[in-house]
Amino acid sequence: MTTLLSGPTIRRDAGLYGYERALARRGLAPVAGVDEAGRGACAGPLVAAAVILDRPIDGLADSKLLTPKRREACFERIHERARAVSVVIVEAAECDALGLHRANVAALRRALARLEQPPAYVLTDGFSVDGLGVPGLAVWKGDQVSASIAAASVVAKVTRDRIMERLHDGYPQYDFAVHKGYSTLRHEEALRAHGPCPEHRMTYANVRAVLTAREEESTS
Secondary structure (H helix, E strand, O other), X not given: OOOOOOOXXXXXXXXXXXXXXXXXXXXXXXXXXXXXXXXXXXXXXXEEEEEEOOOOOOOOOOHHHOOHHHHHHHHHHHHHHOOEXXXXXXXXXXXXXXXXXXXXXXXXXXXXXXXXXXXXXEEEEOOOOOOOOXXXXXXXXXXXXXXXXXXXXXXXXXXXXXXXXXXXXXXXXHOHHHHOOOOOXXXXXXXXXXXXXXXXXXXXXXXXXXXXXXXXXXXX
C-alpha cells in the first residue's frame, strides 16, 4: 500500500473525518475503511468489515469506546447511511488452517472486494494490506482517527458479538455471550472443565494446552 500523496499533512485536530476529507480534496474518493473483530479471541470467528461513507454518522467512534447499546445504534445508522458496507466471516477452523495473520489479511481483501462500489483509496487499521489494486494507507490507531475505519470497526464488532451470542445457545457452558470468546478467567476455567468445542481455535496456545492435558490424562 502507498502512503498519502505529497501535500499538507492531516492536522491532529482535523477530527474523525479528516483523512476522508483530505483524500477527497485530492480526488481520491470514495474512501473505504476496513477493520476486523475477534483477532485476539481464542474462540469464534474472525469478522472483517469494509465501509464507504459519504455523509457523517451520528455518534460514530471506535467500537471499543462505545457502550454495547451505542454500538448497536451506530451499527444501524451505518447501514442506513453508508454508501457501501460489506462483511466477511472467517470461521475458527479456517483461522487455524491459514494462520491468524493470513486469515486476517484475506478477510480484509475479501471484504473490500465485496463492496458494491469499488473504492479509490483504502484506509486500514494498524497494518497495510497489499494486492488491493488501489492505493491505501495503514493508519496507527485508525479506528480512533478515521471515520471509515471506525465505521468498519463497529460493523465488525457488532456482527461478531451477535454471532457469539448465538453460539452461546449451542455451547452455554462456555458463556460465549459474556466474554465473546476472549481468554478471560471465566473462559479459561470453562475451557479446562469442559475441553474445547468446535468453535475454539485449536492452534491457540491456551486451547492447545488444554487439549494436550486431556490427551495425557486419557493415556495415563
